[in-house]
Amino acid sequence: MASRRILTIDNAADLAVLKQVSAPVERVDDTLRALMDEMLETMYAAPGIGLAAVQVGEPVRVIVMDLGDREATPDTEEQAAAVRRPAYYVNPEIIWSSDETAPYEEGCLSVPEIYEEVDRPARVKLRYLNSQGEQVEEEADGLFAVCIQHEMDHLQGVLFIDHLSRLKRDRSIAKVKKAAKAA
Ligand code: NI
Numbered sequence: 001m002a003s004r005r006i007l008t009i010d011n012a013a014d015l016a017v018l019k020q021v022s023a024p025v026e027r028v029d030d031t032l033r034a035l036m037d038e039m040l041e042t043m044y045a046a047p048g049i050g051l052a053a054v055q056v057g058e059p060v061r062v063i064v065m066d067l068g069d070r071e072a073t074p075d076t077e078e079q080a081a082a083v084r085r086p087a088y089y090v091n092p093e094i095i096w097s098s099d100e101t102a103p104y105e106e107g108c109l110s111v112p113e114i115y116e117e118v119d120r121p122a123r124v125k126l127r128y129l130n131s132q133g134e135q136v137e138e139e140a141d142g143l144f145a146v147c148i149q150h151e152m153d154h155l156q157g158v159l160f161i162d163h164l165s166r167l168k169r170d171r172s173i174a175k176v177k178k179a180a181k182a183a
Pocket of ligand 1: 107108109110150151154
């Protein structure tokens with residue numbers, strides 16, 4: 001399995017890809033599963049808890065997430081693997097969302113080192129295909145709800161900073177560009 005480069009907003013070519021609306025997946029097959037495994041490896045290495053395919057330059061409606069035991073402090077690669085709970089979402093749709101919203105301080109691997117509070121529906125109901133191509137309906141709340149809505153935004157070319165005020169958004173972009181230049 002290969003790790004992929006994560007696209008970031010400081011790079012104009014990357015940003016153009018991140019702004020694309022991702023295309024629906026036609027078939028969940030071994031090629032798609034290989035992409036999802038690469039996405040997971042990339043996400044674990046970053047490290048992060050969610051990744052949309054467009055973030056590795058593949059604008060298709062695929063998300064991987066792992067909200068497994070976040071309190072665990074594995075010492076070895078084996079222990080790290082044992083606490084992993086990878087989840088796969090193909091062609092996800094939100095079929096219901098709560099009127100009640102909740103704030104959460106979000107970050108994004110494509111917007112490195114920026115953390116800002118975003119309000120989103122506190123609970124959502126999802127419909128998606130899993131890694132075997134089976135249709136699943138599931139309700140999400142807490143961090144799961146935050147993460148899946150953040151990742152689904154990526155499929156529409158929307159970044160979490162697009163939910164901020166113009167001032168905060170511009171400031172975030174400037175910070176990412178400055179940090180990239182310094183690196
Ligand atoms: Ni993100």
